[in-house]
Amino acid sequence: NKSEPGDFKSLRIMVAGADKCPDSLREGYLKKHGVTLLEGYGATETSPVISVNKFEFNRPGSTGKVIPGLKVKIENFETGEDCKTGEVGKILVKGDSVMKGYYEDPELTAEVLNDGWYNTGDMGYLDEDGYLWHSGRFKRFTKVGGEMVSLVKVENVLEKYLHEGVSCCVVELADEKKGSYIVATVSQEVNKTEILRKMMNDLPSIALPRQFVVIEQLPMMSSGKIDFRTVTRMVQEIMSDSESKQQE
Structure with a gap:
């Protein structure tokens, strides 16, 4: 709200992460400044990027497509089975950029790593085109x-x-x-x-x-x-x- 048109005229690319970007913020930047705000997703344990939108493939609201060298699967939080396309579950990540473990903390490592798959603690889903959608932290889900x-x-x-x-x-x-x-x-x-x-x-x-x-x-x-x-x-x-x- 404090910015004025023209404040970002030299800006070439803008990427948001760390939390869900409100639609109003993304749309506001585009309307006021003509800047496309791209969303990405990652974690320290994944060095740190997991997925990101790019100008050539951008699906607003999603966190983009999984980067090369990484695999993502969505797992049912109750059964442990793979979720279907579009079905929300736990986001698991595997690949060369995923950590090997926490320093001198084998117990915590065992909690989040299983056969190389890192449990992000986040919930989300993959759509039919391979875009990853973040639905929130697992601890921010409740059963009603x-x-x-x-x-x-x-x-x-x-x-x-x-x-x-x-x-x-x-x-x-x-x-x-x-x-x-x-x-x-x-x-x-x-x-x-x-x-x-x-x-x-x-x-x-x-x-x-x-x-x-x-x-x-x-x-x-x-x-x-x-x-x-x-x-x-x-x-x-x-x-x-x-x-x-x-x-x-």
Whole structure:
């Protein structure tokens, strides 16, 4: 928002990684500056690139095609079987640029490496053209009513319907009957009814937030990402205080 047209006229290429790039950011750069923001994906353990979009093959929203010398497979997190095209599962990577192990930590190495395949801890899928789509960290998936739900996907949908300048973070809370339920935190008051009505077009009912909580200053990590663990604790405290007041 602070940049002006012409600020990036000498820029030849822009690649984003580390986290999912919001559609609004990617589209905003193209509209304001005429710059195509390409997304990539990787990890320190893979030296560090796994996949990347290029000008000659760019599928916005994906993290691109797997680079030469690497293999990627998508594994069902419950059965360990290979997933079908388009089916979300754990992202595993194998190749010469994948690490051999963590220094003097055989236990941690054994947790993430199996027959050369590195478990990234991320979820995603490969489409019919070989583009890799990142669906979020496995720890940011939750089971609601027996179905796996990506909190990152819920966030991405929610962001589409929030006014400019409103931040959000979607978290899970324990539920005795359904395993967990979803809470959306937002930095300003929003029209919950209107937003939920719009989100219903993109998500199944089990993935819709049950409640909205306003936290004006969402905590951030040094990386610039919202600290979802701290947000979760804050929401738990807010909900607990609310229940206590209702019982008084």
